[in-house]
Amino acid sequence: MNYVELARAETERGELVLRERRPGGDDLDDAAGAPTALELRANGVFVMDTVEVSTERALAGAALAVVEEPRAVCVGGLGLGFTMHEVLADSRVETCAVVELEQALVDWMRDGTIAHGPALLADERVKVVVADIAIAVAEARPHTYDLVLLDVDNGPGYLVHETNATLYEQPFLEQVRAMLRSGGALVVWSAAEAPELATALGAVFDDVGADALDVRLNDRDEQYWLYRGRVAAGS
The missing domain is CATH 3.40.50.150 (Vaccinia Virus protein VP39)
Structure with missing residues (x-):
């Protein structure tokens, strides 16, 4: 997977990051058929994405x-x-x-x-x-x-x-x-x-x-x- 950062904010509670996951990278088997998705993370911890809703x-x-x-x-x-x-x-x-x-x-x-x-x-x-x-x-x-x-x-x-x-x-x-x-x-x-x-x-x-x-x-x-x-x- 390739990750593209769309937005980042520093708050008094830490870091909030919105990034996009795109198919690609070295592992073509994993990338095949994988959808592009938005992913939200807070202080490096996965919060949610747009794939499993x-x-x-x-x-x-x-x-x-x-x-x-x-x-x-x-x-x-x-x-x-x-x-x-x-x-x-x-x-x-x-x-x-x-x-x-x-x-x-x-x-x-x-x-x-x-x-x-x-x-x-x-x-x-x-x-x-x-x-x-x-x-x-x-x-x-x-x-x-x-x-x-x-x-x-x-x-x-x-x-x-x-x-x-x-x-x-x-x-x-x-x-x-x-x-x-x-x-x-x-x-x-x-x-x-x-x-x-x-x-x-x-x-x-x-x-x-x-x-x-x-x-x-x-x-x-x-x-x-x-x-x-x-x-x-x-x-």
Whole structure:
């Protein structure tokens, strides 16, 4: 594979890099049939790419399926926009607030460095907030959202930033519950099974569950997880 850097930003949390993977290089067998893809890395750690996006879409689908009227949705983490795209594909959604920590990533989406970004952000239902999700949740008005989707790390075991550990613990989850309307839900994406997250969700929400997702990534089988917590109707 050949890698072409498209954009780089230095932040107080470290380095954010957007690069393009192109077929080529010495290993022609590996290059044959491989698609060109965008890849996002934070401090050298792979965050996501545009090849395997089924789980980002499944994150939105799982949440949308358990809420009868998902009129107002909050997405924690912009990424490359695929979770947000799936949310906006649901005609029941009236507003979608996306909370993203990195201004540079929002800029790349807006200015077309990420080619599909401008069209996604042009949707009048979208509001992008550049902030730490922990602060945004703490400052949110109670009973504002029907859905909260959290995809800011590769799960509690694979943090992009160590300070994100609190996002998977009971105090933060209680704040998320306070944001939700009756019947609302939180869904969290994880790259691995996270029983401690399931336990924390169970202490806060009325109904919890976990779904394993089998995916094929870079010619190997992987299993990702979606964890959900729901507020009972009438609560």
